[in-house]
Amino acid sequence: MFEVFETYIQAKTRLTADELQLIRALSVERKFRRRELILQEGEVCQFKLFVTKGLLKTSVIKDDGTESVMRFAAENMWTTEHQSFTYQTPSTVRIEALEDTEVVCWTRDDMRALLASIPAYKSYIDRLIDTILGDVHHRVLMNISYTPEEKYQAFIADFPDIFRRVPLHLVASYLGVSRETLSRVRHAQLRQAKG
Amino acid sequence: MFEVFETYIQAKTRLTADELQLIRALSVERKFRRRELILQEGEVCQFKLFVTKGLLKTSVIKDDGTESVMRFAAENMWTTEHQSFTYQTPSTVRIEALEDTEVVCWTRDDMRALLASIPAYKSYIDRLIDTILGDVHHRVLMNISYTPEEKYQAFIADFPDIFRRVPLHLVASYLGVSRETLSRVRHAQLRQAKG
Numbered sequence: 001m002f003e004v005f006e007t008y009i010q011a012k013t014r015l016t017a018d019e020l021q022l023i024r025a026l027s028v029e030r031k032f033r034r035r036e037l038i039l040q041e042g043e044v045c046q047f048k049l050f051v052t053k054g055l056l057k058t059s060v061i062k063d064d065g066t067e068s069v070m071r072f073a074a075e076n077m078w079t080t081e082h083q084s085f086t087y088q089t090p091s092t093v094r095i096e097a098l099e100d101t102e103v104v105c106w107t108r109d110d111m112r113a114l115l116a117s118i119p120a121y122k123s124y125i126d127r128l129i130d131t132i133l134g135d136v137h138h139r140v141l142m143n144i145s146y147t148p149e150e151k152y153q154a155f156i157a158d159f160p161d162i163f164r165r166v167p168l169h170l171v172a173s174y175l176g177v178s179r180e181t182l183s184r185v186r187h188a189q190l191r192q193a194k195g
Numbered sequence: 196m197f198e199v200f201e202t203y204i205q206a207k208t209r210l211t212a213d214e215l216q217l218i219r220a221l222s223v224e225r226k227f228r229r230r231e232l233i234l235q236e237g238e239v240c241q242f243k244l245f246v247t248k249g250l251l252k253t254s255v256i257k258d259d260g261t262e263s264v265m266r267f268a269a270e271n272m273w274t275t276e277h278q279s280f281t282y283q284t285p286s287t288v289r290i291e292a293l294e295d296t297e298v299v300c301w302t303r304d305d306m307r308a309l310l311a312s313i314p315a316y317k318s319y320i321d322r323l324i325d326t327i328l329g330d331v332h333h334r335v336l337m338n339i340s341y342t343p344e345e346k347y348q349a350f351i352a353d354f355p356d357i358f359r360r361v362p363l364h365l366v367a368s369y370l371g372v373s374r375e376t377l378s379r380v381r382h383a384q385l386r387q388a389k390g
Contacts, residue, residue, distance in 0.1 A: 060336055068340040070332065083329045129324065134278045136331045137265065141255055143338035144371025145263040176339030 001029045004052035005104045008076050013124040023121065026110040032097040039095040045084035047105035051077050054101025055165055059173070060093050069174040072098075072162045078128065098166060143176055151175045152185045196224045199247035200299045203271050208319040218316065221305040227292040234290040240279035242300035246272050249296025250360055254368070255288050264369040267293075267357045273323065293361060338371055346370040347380045 002024055009015065015023070028047070032038055038056065039045050049056070051073050058071040058079060070093060073079035084091035085108055106114070115122040142154055155171060156163050163171065172182040197219055204210065210218070223242070227233055233251065234240050244251070246268050253266040253274060265288060268274035279286035280303055301309070310317040337349055350366060351358050358366065367377040 060340070062340060066340070068336055070336065082325065082332070086325055129328070130277065130281055133324070133328060133331070136328070136335060137277070140331060140334055140338065141263055141265065143335065144368070145255070145257060145261070173339070 001052040001102050001104050002027060004075070005050050008050070009124070013120050015118065015120055019118045019121065022118065023114055026114060027104050027106055030103050030105060032101045032103070034097055034100050036097045037094060038097060039081060039084075039091055039093070041092060041094055042090045043084075044088050045081040045091050045095075046107055047103075048078065048080040048085055048108075048111055049073070049095075049103040049105040051075055051079065052102045052104055054097060054099040054103075055162070056095055056101060056103075057098050057166075057170065058093050058095050067173055068176075069170050072159065072166065072170075072174070074162055074165070098170075148175070148177045148181050148185050149189070151177060152182060152189070196247040196297050196299050197222060199270070200245050203245075204319070208315050210313065210315055214313045214316065217313065218309055221301055221309060222299050223301065225298050225300060227296045227298070229292055229295050231292045232289060233292060234276060234279075234286055234288070236287060236289050237285045238279075239283050240276040240286050240290075241302055242298075243273065243275040243280055243303075243306055244268070244290075244298040244300040246270055246274065247297045247299055249298075250293040250357070251290055251296060251298075252293050252361075252365065253288050253290050262368055263371075264365050267354065267361065267365075267369070269357055269360070293365075343370070343372045343376050343380050344384070346372060347377060347384070 005027075006020065006024075009020075009023075032054070038049075041061070053075060056073045056079055057069060058073070058081070059067050059069045061067050071079060079095065081091045081093050081095070083089060084093075088108060115125060142151055146154065152171075152175065155175060168182060168186065169179045172179045175182070177185075200222075201215065201219075204215075204218075225242075227249070233244075236256070248270060251268045251274055252264060253268070253276070255263045255265060257263065266274060274290065276286045276288050276290070278284060279288075283303060310320060337346055341349065347366075347370065350370060363377060363381065364374045367374045370377065372380075
């Protein structure tokens with residue numbers, strides 16, 4: 001699994017063989033079965049996870065049982081519950097495997113040690129957080145200004161691979177659109193594509 | 196104006212008199228009139244701004260002329276266009292003064308110099324970014340899972356002061372709810388409060 005991460009990180013930043021070896025030494029490899037719960041509400045998120053195979057879903061369950069999908073993470077994507085991981089506080093979200101999944105991950109303290117000793121890795125992670133911040137702001141903009149049609153098309157454009165791998169009701173939840181509305185949008189667009 | 200910032204920052208982190216003096220030496224104080232455009236789409240966002248008086252609005256104008264409010268910033272709040280400021284790229288948003296406003300601000304290079312030389316300030320800014328990230332994720336969750344009634348109530352609870360200072364149509368835009376829906380929600384809640 002580490003090889004997948006190695007290929008990824010070498011494309012993102014320049015690390016010496018020693019630095020990479022240190023990152024590897026502190027990494028933990030884990031496998032999860034489909035439907036396995038990786039983080040439960042109330043638990044502390046112990047790891048920052050890099051997905052090397054499979055697909056994870058981060059979501060919040062409301063009191064009435066409805067689920068809101070905050071994030072999907074497939075191959076070559078990071079995921080964690082940032083607040084819970086950073087401050088070691090109870091998580092308000094759950095993370096679940098939607099497929100059999102393999103990850104490389106690091107604890108908070110090990111990640112801190114790596115960032116303190118490898119400047120290139122620190123600046124990569126800073127850029128990653130900038131990117132996440134930009135992505136989340138863009139998602140807010142979509143949420144408050146896009147029509148359901150535009151949201152659907154943006155999701156397919158941004159995540160074509162994930163779109164093929166998750167059921168439509170989870171896409172609807174991620175977009176904040178009702179299942180019925182998303183089905184209607186999808187059928188209209190399929191008709192249009194055929195016509 | 197700097198005194199307002201000084202009171203704020205001393206409550207957030209411990210800085211020596213020398214460190215504070217350095218932060219002050221690199222700061223720029225600016226005043227804007229109500230309705231003045233502080234940042235226009237396509238311009239590079241030159242400053243990270245701390246509001247000492249007044250109220251700023253960050254928004255995106257769609258091709259059809261509709262406005263989406265991304266952020267309000269009143270006294271003791273920071274604002275900037277993070278991507279444009281960090282990478283000195285053209286901004287996709289505009290920032291406008293909703294009231295006569297006073298700010299203390301820093302350029303990207305000066306902010307970098309301060310963060311590099313004052314570890315306590317760096318760790319405060321890192322925590323600030325963590326908080327912003329948590330807030331924006333919470334906003335996504337509200338966007339995709341709250342009813343218009345819940346969105347309205349959350350806004351009043353989170354920003355009671357800003358709620359009193361901005362017109363309702365800007366609150367509607369911020370929440371991604373139509374003006375008509377928000378008026379209906381507001382009237383229903385006012386009736387309920389009276390009843």
